[in-house]
Amino acid sequence: MAVKIVPSSARPSTIERLSQAVNELLEESQCISRYASNHKLFSTSTGEFREVNCKSWKCPKHRVSWLWKQKTIVTRELLHNPINKLITLTLAEKCSPEQLNLARQLLCRDLRKDNNDFQYLAVLEFTSATRLPHLHLLARSCFIPQKKLSELWEKATMGAKILPSPVVYIEKPRDQAAASIYALSYALDGYNKKQDIPKEWKGRKISYSKKFFSKSTKEIWKEALTEIYGPPSNEKWVITPNKPGAQIRQSVDNSSGEITFRYT
Numbered sequence: 307m308a309v310k311i312v313p314s315s316a317r318p319s320t321i322e323r324l325s326q327a328v329n330e331l332l333e334e335s336q337c338i339s340r341y342a343s344n345h346k347l348f349s350t351s352t353g354e355f356r357e358v359n360c361k362s363w364k365c366p367k368h369r370v371s372w373l374w375k376q377k378t379i380v381t382r383e384l385l386h387n388p389i390n391k392l393i394t395l396t397l398a399e400k401c402s403p404e405q406l407n408l409a410r411q412l413l414c415r416d417l418r419k420d421n422n423d424f425q426y427l428a429v430l431e432f433t434s435a436t437r438l439p440h441l442h443l444l445a446r447s448c449f450i451p452q453k454k455l456s457e458l459w460e461k462a463t464m465g466a467k468i469l470p471s472p473v474v475y476i477e478k479p480r481d482q483a484a485a486s487i488y489a490l491s492y493a494l495d496g497y498n499k500k501q502d503i504p505k506e507w508k509g510r511k512i513s514y515s516k517k518f519f520s521k522s523t524k525e526i527w528k529e530a531l532t533e534i535y536g537p538p539s540n541e542k543w544v545i546t547p548n549k550p551g552a553q554i555r556q557s558v559d560n561s562s563g564e565i566t567f568r569y570t
């Protein structure tokens with residue numbers, strides 16, 4: 307094993323390491339959305355507050371709930387509509403989100419010529435050292451030899467004006483829930499290992515083919531929430547800006563006796 311020798315002057319001191327750890331912790335607790343940070347949810351039924359979730363996978367504070375939602379939706383779909391392949395498509399050079407989308411579309415078009423029904427959900431990740439993008443696909447398709455997939459991906463990347471990228475992997479999923487967690491965990495673990503999508507990248511983290519989900523992801527999420535928390539309550543939440551010095555006021559409707567809360 308190679309041992310890297312660092313001169314003592316270059317080694318971070320305990321104080322430096324501690325302050326770095328504190329900074330990382332602080333970053334974890336900050337939302338990247340100014341709107342979400344400057345507003346809160348207020349319940350007019352109970353007078354309670356909740357924080358606003360920006361729902362972004364890029365947010366250090368809210369990415370955990372983002373990931374939980376994606377995992378829940380995908381796992382629920384896979385349990386009754388299983389996939390049969392885990393595919394990794396790598397890229398030989400940096401490219402734009404548009405080029406990557408085009409390469410993916412070209413590949414799918416070619417695969418569908420033979421397979422006629424190739425369905426996938428793709429999760430984008432970046433390799434830590436090279437910062438090159440690669441895609442993890444959960445796929446349903448008939449048999450594709452690795453050599454054939456490699457040729458098609460090479461052709462597709464060339465079609466998108468990216469360096470020919472023949473390196474692909476195909477695996478069989480061991481079980482469906484594990485497959486979903488495997489592919490999607492990159493979304494979060496990648497962030498922890500500083501492998502996340504570079505700031506300048508404007509593309510999506512997850513993309514999927516039309517027939518990958520048997521119904522809308524919104525519907526699947528609603529069903530999951532109902533199963534976990536029970537049917538949605540009638541509680542009314544309003545979004546309100548943070549108002550220093552504002553107070554919660556209670557009012558009672560004389561005829562119905564209904565109590566409502568205001569934040570003014």
Ligand SMILES: [Zn+2]
Pocket residue numbers: 336337338339342359360361362365366367368
């Ligand atoms: Zn956030």
